[in-house]
Amino acid sequence: MRLDLESLGLEEGADILLRRALRRLAPAESLEVVGNHPELRLHLRAWARTMGVAADFTAPHTHRLTPNAAGLPTERAGAAPPEGVVESPPRHWGLAARGAAVERGSAGFDFGLVDKLEIWSDDAARLYARAAAAQWDPQTAIDWHQPVAHDDDIETAVVQVMTYLIENETAALLVPARFAATIHPHFREVLQLLAIQAADEARHMEVFTRRALLRHTAPGVSTSGGQASLKTLVTEPDFAIASFLLSVMGEGSFLVLLDFLAREGPDPITRDICRLAAQDEARHVAFGLSHLRRHAAQDATLRPRLAMAMQRRHAELMHTSGLNELVFEALTVIAAGGFEPAMIAGGHAKIMRLQTDMDLARQGSLIRLGFGEAEARALSSLHTRNFM
Amino acid sequence: MTDRIILGAVAYDPKVVTIWEGFKDFFQVQGLAFDYVLYSNYESQVRGHWGGQCNIAWNSPLAWVEAERLATRHGRRAHAIAMRDTDRDLASVVVVRKGAGIDSIAGLKGKRIATGAEDSPQATLIPLEVLAAEGLLPGRDFELIRYDIGLGKHGDHVGGERDAAKALMAGSADACCILDANRLLFAREGTLPTGVTKVLAETGLFDHCNFTIFDDAPQALIHRFTELLLAMRFDDPAVRPLLELEGLKQWLPGRASGYALLNSAVDRAGGLDHFLPS
Ligand SMILES: [Fe+2]
Ligand SMILES: [Fe+2]
Numbered sequence A: 001m002r003l004d005l006e007s008l009g010l011e012e013g014a015d016i017l018l019r020r021a022l023r024r025l026a027p028a029e030s031l032e033v034v035g036n037h038p039e040l041r042l043h044l045r046a047w048a049r050t051m052g053v054a055a056d057f058t059a060p061h062t063h064r065l066t067p068n069a070a071g072l073p074t075e076r077a078g079a080a081p082p083e084g085v086v087e088s089p090p091r092h093w094g095l096a097a098r099g100a101a102v103e104r105g106s107a108g109f110d111f112g113l114v115d116k117l118e119i120w121s122d123d124a125a126r127l128y129a130r131a132a133a134a135q136w137d138p139q140t141a142i143d144w145h146q147p148v149a150h151d152d153d154i155e156t157a158v159v160q161v162m163t164y165l166i167e168n169e170t171a172a173l174l175v176p177a178r179f180a181a182t183i184h185p186h187f188r189e190v191l192q193l194l195a196i197q198a199a200d201e202a203r204h205m206e207v208f209t210r211r212a213l214l215r216h217t218a219p220g221v222s223t224s225g226g227q228a229s230l231k232t233l234v235t236e237p238d239f240a241i242a243s244f245l246l247s248v249m250g251e252g253s254f255l256v257l258l259d260f261l262a263r264e265g266p267d268p269i270t271r272d273i274c275r276l277a278a279q280d281e282a283r284h285v286a287f288g289l290s291h292l293r294r295h296a297a298q299d300a301t302l303r304p305r306l307a308m309a310m311q312r313r314h315a316e317l318m319h320t321s322g323l324n325e326l327v328f329e330a331l332t333v334i335a336a337g338g339f340e341p342a343m344i345a346g347g348h349a350k351i352m353r354l355q356t357d358m359d360l361a362r363q364g365s366l367i368r369l370g371f372g373e374a375e376a377r378a379l380s381s382l383h384t385r386n387f388m
Numbered sequence B: 001m002t003d004r005i006i007l008g009a010v011a012y013d014p015k016v017v018t019i020w021e022g023f024k025d026f027f028q029v030q031g032l033a034f035d036y037v038l039y040s041n042y043e044s045q046v047r048g049h050w051g052g053q054c055n056i057a058w059n060s061p062l063a064w065v066e067a068e069r070l071a072t073r074h075g076r077r078a079h080a081i082a083m084r085d086t087d088r089d090l091a092s093v094v095v096v097r098k099g100a101g102i103d104s105i106a107g108l109k110g111k112r113i114a115t116g117a118e119d120s121p122q123a124t125l126i127p128l129e130v131l132a133a134e135g136l137l138p139g140r141d142f143e144l145i146r147y148d149i150g151l152g153k154h155g156d157h158v159g160g161e162r163d164a165a166k167a168l169m170a171g172s173a174d175a176c177c178i179l180d181a182n183r184l185l186f187a188r189e190g191t192l193p194t195g196v197t198k199v200l201a202e203t204g205l206f207d208h209c210n211f212t213i214f215d216d217a218p219q220a221l222i223h224r225f226t227e228l229l230l231a232m233r234f235d236d237p238a239v240r241p242l243l244e245l246e247g248l249k250q251w252l253p254g255r256a257s258g259y260a261l262l263n264s265a266v267d268r269a270g271g272l273d274h275f276l277p278s
Helices: A014-023 A040-051 A124-133 A152-180 A188-212 A224-234 A239-264 A268-298 A302-317 A325-336 A341-368 A373-381 B015-029 B042-050 B061-073 B121-133 B159-170 B180-189 B219-230 B240-246 B260-269
Strands: A002-004 A031-034 A053-056 A063-067 A074-076 A101-103 B005-010 B034-039 B056-059 B078-084 B092-097 B112-115 B143-146 B175-179 B197-202 B210-214 B251-253
Touching: A002 A014, A014 A031, A014 A040, A014 A063, A040 A053, A040 A063, A040 B180, A124 A188, A124 A268, A152 A188, A152 A224, A152 A239, A152 A325, A188 A268, A224 A239, A224 A302, A239 A268, A239 A302, A239 A325, A239 A341, A268 A302, A268 A341, A302 A373, A325 A341, A341 A373, B005 B015, B005 B042, B005 B219, B015 B034, B015 B219, B015 B240, B034 B042, B042 B056, B042 B061, B042 B210, B056 B061, B061 B078, B061 B121, B061 B210, B061 B260, B078 B219, B092 B121, B092 B159, B092 B180, B112 B121, B112 B159, B121 B159, B121 B175, B121 B260, B159 B175, B159 B180, B175 B180, B210 B219, B219 B251
Parallel strands: A002 A031, B005 B034, B005 B056, B112 B143, B112 B175
Antiparallel strands: A031 A063, A053 A063, A074 A101, B056 B210, B078 B210, B078 B251, B092 B175, B092 B197
């Protein structure tokens, strides 16, 4: 092959053309370089030396470059489309784009999650696209000037529920963020989805905090029982179990709770923020169900492991107070809308109904994961009384 | 000392520790007993090597010439056992400003010539040797402006050459002497643009660093060391960072044939005693 550099020098980009031409050489072929830059031969010699390229300047006007065998071999990191995802991408593919030609000798990364079986879902790309399209701006999606007209006892109940929601949203942010940091980026769609899920939770934290502080100057009470329950979630090291407990059981229950608050909330702002958060939560539940169904279909040991995790968590939390009285009371007051005994009775009935709805939602999810009806009933009843 | 390789190297940069610690791990994994000692300058290294503190020295070209002459003086031999692919066939250049009316080496008579450190083969000794062969001697025929950065490190530090190039651009020198690769580097950086400067003269080709041994080095160990070195591959993840740090793609067998210009320069300067007083 012949390359005419004309007057272009290596100090002004000729190396781009040289590399391009060298890449196109057939094995054992050499490159004939001509040009009229006054220092071409000198620069070529210095450049070729450091590039591991042999240079021959014996011909008067044509310089011959031959790449040494030391040229870097590369390896394709799977293929770009989702069908190109491999079962166990090697760690030395590192941060390379899927399908990229990775130079051998690249540094490896200590990714913790490297198995398609554990994390992949064919729905991930679709859910990510949906999430990206559905991002809402807390500043403009909600009219923060809408009236909050109820009396302060009701407002205190709202603030207590918001306080509870905020710490649950925090746990829901930490879990995907922690796993996102350890997923092999070969599973790009899953990584993106977890990242945008964490961003969803960031917005939820924001709107619930704003709502809590709309009329009061401080949030309500954070209970030790609530935090004990969340700690078992945040520290769960196994992705499948964490995802099951958080997304399927926890966020599945939360979805029902947020729908409830979107209906029963005492003011339009509370109702709006819960409606918007519920839309996001539905995607989080969908991904959890989707990758766990795929996993369970290929690994018969998964369901027993998930059931055991439920039992273990139940035993661990048995002696904590579960959903604290303050939150239960606040939800009842919100559902009642006032303090007349008959109103409280009505509110209490609604909260009983809410808990039944959550239970049914969890059972439905468990059945979709392949559990039998009786087992689904039993497992759902073990779910944390904190809801999340 | 015959039970392991002890390599001498000059600490011209903090990365030298990273490099040889890395090589130590590499050789350990390969089952070769290996350690290293660091010197602050090449003259101490050559003396230490001769005195048995180490049995291989990673020598600059001038340190090689010093070691070889020291051995010869005592009726012994020094050998270059391996070198980098980037140590072969270097050249230095003399650069002048365009339009300064200097069109030949003779035109440098009466001018100011900037070089690197006194003991830099590429930026001082070899270019001055080429000028001397054309009849131009420093002090007598031209004014020498030396940038003595890192004396004792034989020009391993690029600072002296960069200062010489800057002096040319600033007009405080009429010519500067630098390595061919630095001509390209400085042109790319804009320190020494090709549009306003030109290469007046080019030296012949010469070689740079090598691993040096004396003839009493433990043969089996040296053989194994060389064998492992030459087998290092740039596409091996375990050794690639070391090769990148040390600036090579491939180790090659050593050769003593690339030091003729430097030997002439050393002769002209007064021989071994000028650099390594006994
Ligand atoms: Fe959320
Ligand atoms: Fe969520």
